[in-house]
Amino acid sequence: MATLPSPPAPLRPLTVDPVVLDGAGLAASGRRVFEIEGQALAAVAARLDGEFSAACRLMLAARGRVVCTGMGKSGHVARKIAATLASTGTPSFYVHPGEAGHGDLGMITDADVVLALSYSGESDEVLMLLPVLKRQGNKLITMTGRPTSTLAREADVHLDVSVPAEACPIDLAPTSSTTASLAMGDALAVALMEARGFTADDFARSHPAGALGRRLLLHIADIMHAGDDVPRIHADASVSEALVEMSHKRLGMTAVVDDDGRLLGLYTDGDLRRSLDDDRVDLRSTRIVEVMTRSPRTIGPDALAVEAAQLMEAHKISGLLVIDSESRVVGALNIHDLLRARVV
Structure with missing residues (x-):
């Protein structure tokens, strides 16, 4: 009858030097490495x-x-x-x-x-x-x-x-x-x-799902609100009409445009608060051109989304209008759009 092999000897338990367990001893070992x-x-x-x-x-x-x-x-x-x-x-x-x-x-x-x-x-x-x-x-x-x-x-x-x-x-x-x-x-x-x-652009193309890829590949046109989603009113509108447009489009602002859609100005939540504090402003009768911000900060649709983030941070603003080469309003975005796109 064949003899069964002996079971392997149990492994010797490892002992730990209490001196090595001291925090200083462990750190010294790490520094030596x-x-x-x-x-x-x-x-x-x-x-x-x-x-x-x-x-x-x-x-x-x-x-x-x-x-x-x-x-x-x-x-x-x-x-x-x-x-x-x-x-x-x-x-x-x-x-x-x-x-x-x-x-x-x-x-x-x-x-x-x-x-x-x-x-x-x-x-x-x-x-x-x-x-x-x-x-x-x-x-x-x-x-x-x-x-x-x-x-x-x-x-x-x-x-x-x-x-x-x-x-x-x-x-x-x-x-x-x-x-x-x-x-x-x-x-x-x-x-x-x-x-x-x-280049960094080349790196981003091979890492489209990473943070760098989003920062270097994502353009304004990819994340902006466009078409009927862009808040806009004409110059003859009242402040109350601007308020309705802002509430409906929920971007915290509205563009003020001429009949050809070219940008004349911007009216924001901040402007509304200032209007409410001004006794001379009547929401129903005051025309928006009297209280809007003229020459607001804007950005083009082909710009990188990260440029919008930098612009907002530099000027302490939370939204931007997007205009084309002829100053027509083609889009809008705010900080929440950048957050959703994980640009910031």
Whole structure:
């Protein structure tokens, strides 16, 4: 009868040094990590040379995309680098090396440049891909901590991210090395975006759902009230008629226009309060032209919504009329419209 294997020994419970638990001790440990990783970054930055420039040139010349790959912690870093490159003007994506060996290599075309990460430079899953990539003609950029490793030797361009020490006190958990690799990826992305002349507008186009995208892509015409929703009255209207229009359209103001729809002035809730405090103003008989604000602040329909927010803030106002090139009133908006659009 076969003998059943012995159950594994229970894990030894970890003990916690009460001195380390002290707030000062924990903070000291945290500061030590920053110091060690700061030194690591300085060491890597000092080695940036022609290889870094060559890597950038390969990526800029790529007819396809930059394919990032790596295993374990290096894979997590590679995934982040791919996301940063893609959002800053360099088309890129991540491929898991293990999955690549089971079919995902088909995602990589001969027009792509491959960026492979492995701190040891000996990750089996990554090395397994090299013969196929070489046969296909892909240019290979590698990022390792060992310039003499297999991955470094096989590369067209090698980026040395070796660090003096890991921040881990037992020198096992990737800490300084992953920070250095992340920083190298950021350095590549920034150098490439500057070389491409990548702008804030370009960034916004790839982030339309983000706050920056809304600030840089949303125009006044996208959020303004238009057509019959725009409060407006003619110059011969009374203050009471203006009040009715303001109450009906609920924007806290009304435009005063001529027969061609051109702007003559603006009447707001604030103007109404001042009118009520003025004994000379009769709501039914006083004409709106006598109490309106002449030459009010306006904005064009093609302006960015964020410009309206800046204008309102600068002049301490809560609404704006939108006029075209011939001073015709084509829209209106207030601070609540900007809030709903999440511009402010």
